[in-house]
Amino acid sequence: MASHLSPGNSINEGQKMYGGVTRLNQQARDWIVTAHHGENNNWGEYNTVEEVISAAQNRAKVASKTMPDCLGGGIGASSPVWMRDYSKPNDAEPSEPLAKQKIRAALAEAGSDVQRMVMGHTPQYKINSALDSMAWRIDVGASQGVMGGTPEVLEIIHMGGDNDEDIVSVLTVDGKRVDGSDRAVFDSSIMF
Template sequence: MMLSAARSFSALALRRARFPTQVTRYAPGQLAPLARRAVASPLCAASEAAAKGAATPAGGDQKAPYPPLKVTAPGRVVALGDVHGDIGQARRALTIAGVLGDGGDAVNPEWTGGNTVVVQVGDVLDRGDDEIAILILLQKLHKQAEAQGGAVYILNGNHEVLNVSGDFRYVTQGAFQESARFGEHLVNLFGSAFKEAFGGGEEDPRKRQVKARVGLFSPGGPLAQQLAMNSTVLIVNDTVFAHGGLMPRHVEFGLERLNNAVADWMRGAEIVSEEDRTALGMAIGSVKDSVVWNRTFGTENFVTDSDRDRACEVLGNTLDAISEKYGAAKRLVVGHTPQLGGCNGECDGRIWRIDVGMSFGVVGADPEVIEIDGDEVRVLNSRVPAKQASKL
């Protein structure tokens, strides 16, 4: 599917929700003042980097920075898979990783990771009730981590793409309610001028909830602009992260171009050039082989050895291409496809699959994460948390 910023995402969302009400489509930059102030609000507790990343109002000279492609981690790297709106399981995963302490609370979480870099590989949204709460939690932890030389990065997955596209098929009733509450919070903070954007004129609670979600997640909306700050592909030291997977053609085209195209689309920019449309399609379009939808390397058990060998060969070619263009790449870490046996590696450790289906909206599996420390990759879980693993 080729996505276009000209598409009426708001109307699409309402049709799928079976409501006839039309929602205003906001021009790029029209919601930007709200977005910029929202990410700096006490509720969002966004980092300084996030605040700088909010789009400039229409007519401004400054363009928001693009999300990073390559960063350096001074210490260990921790990666966790899809959390799908389950804040309880997300907190358990972060605790297992040794980066979330028990000295904080829901409002003020305690970062205990020092200079650890955390990468969450996407799909925070859908299937669970606490999506925005998880985004806020990760933002708060990122702000604390930055002060200690660490960081928390979130990738865009296919479910972030679905929501910015106006496809709410996997949104729970609780998540619609959370969207409405968050929209009301923004109206209370920033005035009634944005009341219509978040469903304030609707008497029907269900319609109000849907309109609030459309206002938040449509391209150019506050939370869409938050997601635009997230990478679609991220390289940390010699480890590459993507939600679904990467192919040699993605690398040849340019990974930074994929990141930038997704960011522009989420910010509400008009996607007009053939190059930008191609980049967007490679990143989020094709269900078969785009970055967020690809399952080439996600199969937990290949049917035949030849299937495995072919996948490992493509993976090797991909990592070789990345190494040649961007620097040494030893492994690829992906989510997207639930692994019923837990986090696992294959192809001589060059692929790691870390979506364990931890959300109770999926299978409610025990949380697991992986820890990358130099050349060592360890699986951490409730039986072997970070503090014990460091002694192995």
């Protein structure tokens, strides 16, 4: 997208740091095709559920540690693959000063009728929106290996409201439907 390929942004800086797109692709390809899981039980010969979980967690740890920087090795790392400008810090307005400008440009590039972007991979304590509800962060860290968060679902009913507006809600495990506007985070530095 044009907004992410302009001078001075994080993606261009990342390309310079990692040797350009060709080098990024080569590093990713090398990591994917090289065995990097160590001494795991890759054949699936397990006796208990605990052994399966332990092996999966071990594979994830080894894979993360051996992942090239260009793929964002490490929990919470930013890279050309794992862009977190709209999601960090969790449950708050993004700290990236140009986040609102970037997401507006990305949404415009995607189409004149695109109103929001839904994203994961940066856990929040609950589904929420930021940047004037243009960024919906849905990763609630529900797996025990991440945050053990409570599962939630983002529901978008396209043109379901008055004047054909979208209805955006969060569905909770206890059966509640929370209006999307109640999950908007705000910049805490702005005083009313």
